[in-house]
Amino acid sequence: MVARIIPVEPFDLVIFGGTGDLARRKILPGLYRRLADGQMPPEARVIGAARSEMDDEGFRKLTRESLEEFMPASALDKERVEEFLSLLSYVQVDAKGDGGWAELKEHIRPDVVHAFYFSVAPSLFGPIAERLKDHGIADDNARIVVEKPFGHDLASAKALNQSLACHFDETQIYRIDHYLGKETVQNLMAVRFGNMLFEPLWNSQYVDHIQITVAETVGVGGRGEYYDRSGAMRDMVQNHLLQLLCLIAMEPPSRYDPDAVRDEKLKVIRALEPVRPDDLVRGQYREGPDGPSYLEDVGDPRSRTECFIAMRMSVSNWRWAGTPFYIRTGKRLKARASEIAIVFKDAPHSIFDVPQGRHSNVLTIRLQPNEGMQMTVTIKEPGPGGMRLIDVPLDMSFAEALGEQAADIPDAYERLIMDVIRGNQTLFMRGDEVEAAWAWTDPVIADWEARGHVPSPYEQGSSGPDDALMLLHRDGRRWREIRP
Ligand SMILES: NC(=O)C1=CN([C@@H]2O[C@H](COP(=O)(O)OP(=O)(O)OC[C@H]3O[C@@H](n4cnc5c(N)ncnc54)[C@H](OP(=O)(O)O)[C@@H]3O)[C@@H](O)[C@H]2O)C=CC1
Numbered sequence: 001m002v003a004r005i006i007p008v009e010p011f012d013l014v015i016f017g018g019t020g021d022l023a024r025r026k027i028l029p030g031l032y033r034r035l036a037d038g039q040m041p042p043e044a045r046v047i048g049a050a051r052s053e054m055d056d057e058g059f060r061k062l063t064r065e066s067l068e069e070f071m072p073a074s075a076l077d078k079e080r081v082e083e084f085l086s087l088l089s090y091v092q093v094d095a096k097g098d099g100g101w102a103e104l105k106e107h108i109r110p111d112v113v114h115a116f117y118f119s120v121a122p123s124l125f126g127p128i129a130e131r132l133k134d135h136g137i138a139d140d141n142a143r144i145v146v147e148k149p150f151g152h153d154l155a156s157a158k159a160l161n162q163s164l165a166c167h168f169d170e171t172q173i174y175r176i177d178h179y180l181g182k183e184t185v186q187n188l189m190a191v192r193f194g195n196m197l198f199e200p201l202w203n204s205q206y207v208d209h210i211q212i213t214v215a216e217t218v219g220v221g222g223r224g225e226y227y228d229r230s231g232a233m234r235d236m237v238q239n240h241l242l243q244l245l246c247l248i249a250m251e252p253p254s255r256y257d258p259d260a261v262r263d264e265k266l267k268v269i270r271a272l273e274p275v276r277p278d279d280l281v282r283g284q285y286r287e288g289p290d291g292p293s294y295l296e297d298v299g300d301p302r303s304r305t306e307c308f309i310a311m312r313m314s315v316s317n318w319r320w321a322g323t324p325f326y327i328r329t330g331k332r333l334k335a336r337a338s339e340i341a342i343v344f345k346d347a348p349h350s351i352f353d354v355p356q357g358r359h360s361n362v363l364t365i366r367l368q369p370n371e372g373m374q375m376t377v378t379i380k381e382p383g384p385g386g387m388r389l390i391d392v393p394l395d396m397s398f399a400e401a402l403g404e405q406a407a408d409i410p411d412a413y414e415r416l417i418m419d420v421i422r423g424n425q426t427l428f429m430r431g432d433e434v435e436a437a438w439a440w441t442d443p444v445i446a447d448w449e450a451r452g453h454v455p456s457p458y459e460q461g462s463s464g465p466d467d468a469l470m471l472l473h474r475d476g477r478r479w480r481e482i483r484p
């Protein structure tokens with residue numbers, strides 16, 4: 001079974017920061033894949049824009065090198081690469097100056113979709129938005145795509161929202177959270193709202209607790225300076241993990257459309273309780289065989305920034321009162337594994353001779369790697385040994401279930417860029433959502449800063465600090481194994 005690819009309308013996509021790391025690693029390779037798949041029409045044009053002096057040929061060379069560096073050779077077809085490169089051009093533009101804008105305007109064609117990707121530091125979002133409007137480059141139908149981090153706290157997020165709102169309507173602003181572009185994240189909605197099976201059980205009467213794990217094996221690498229100013233709470237929780245939590249916890253939207261979905265997510269964020277100090281664990285990795293310690297990586301032996309965080313969270317509404325959400329994310333952990341586990345309660349009365357507290361029904365949604373879903377159920381152990389029970393997985397690995405179609409799952413970025421061209425904001429964060437997320441995040445950070453909290457050290461290749469294990473142990477529960 002092969003997915004039907006529907007080409008998007010012809011477009012002009014300007015990538016501000018077209019020479020930067022994100023453009024080279026994700027955006028340009030993603031666009032190439034969409035062209036190779038036949039989704040990007042031959043009339044599309046991609047215009048790189050940055051301060052570096054470069055001509056069209058220079059940008060094509062940089063793009064060719066990026067494709068070769070960040071994509072497997074098997075994914076590159078010589079003819080398709082040439083075709084893709086022929087769609088590219090470059091304009092030298094200073095986001096804070098006047099140079100280049102008139103030339104950029106000449107590149108923008110009438111009667112095609114206009115999209116402007118701000119793949120630059122957030123401090124440039126306002127200046128670029130202003131110049132796009134002042135120079136008459138972006139009209140009321142144009143779309144702008146802004147990257148994370150969207151603010152450092154509530155005040156800066158509000159300021160960013162305001163600076164964009166001066167020039168663009170909310171319907172034109174696409175705030176990227178690349179987790180929303182992941183295939184299984186969207187599948188979460190398909191499973192919840194496309195089946196009758198789960199929804200009646202999807203509440204605190206039947207769900208014991210929920211675990212969200214986003215474990216990484218990488219350290220902070222070359223991003224130490226940015227990372228140490230952010231930490232796992234701002235870098236991962238405020239956006240990606242909260243979005244996952246929202247998709248699990250939200251009420252069924254009336255339609256699958258941008259505002260219906262985002263209204264429901266917003267209600268969840270607003271229903272989040274503040275996190276109590278006892279319900280929070282922060283950590284930093286020690287020096288290990290795979291590399292230096294976090295403190296060495298960021299070059300500050302006194303840093304108190306966390307690169308691991310685990311929390312017990314509560315959503316205060318009728319559906320979820322009494323069902324805790326345990327979330328954790330961290331760097332240099334034992335495996336790269338992201339999953340959501342819905343752990344159901346035990347049957348109210350066991351007619352078999354088995355202990356309570358087994359929590360044998362678990363729905364696991366595996367985000368990466370090996371995307372798929374699994375449901376564990378209790379069955380009778382086969383054989384003549386009497387009524388002995390075992391828990392077995394009902395496995396739905398996408399690779400096995402969907403075959404060739406699963407191999408073609410687009411990367412989150414390429415899917416989201418195509419959604420921008422289609423004008424579909426469902427998988428992008430609305431301004432009020434981002435602000436609500438910061439409004440919940442800020443006091444949690446302020447509280448640990450006021451207490452002078454010091455992150456606990458943990459071994460590289462472990463599951464994080466031991467305190468994180470205690471977070472569940474003391475509730476009579478345990479984390480699921482972090483498995484590749
Ligand atoms: N890299 C990543 O993996 C991720 C990045 N992001 C976000 O994406 C954005 C870009 O990140 P990244 O690519 O890593 O950053 P880089 O520093 O690698 O690239 C920045 C880009 O901006 C351009 N630029 C800088 N100043 C100006 C200016 N005054 N006018 C015009 N262009 C300018 C640079 O080119 P030049 O110097 O030639 O002007 C360069 O192309 C950031 O907001 C980042 O937080 C988000 C998630 C992941």
Ligand SMILES: O=C1O[C@H](COP(=O)(O)O)[C@@H](O)[C@H](O)[C@H]1O
Nearest residue numbers: 148178216218235236240338368
């Ligand atoms: O946004 C970010 O995400 C990555 C993890 O993304 P994934 O798609 O590889 O799971 C994380 O490493 C980075 O610190 C953060 O800024």
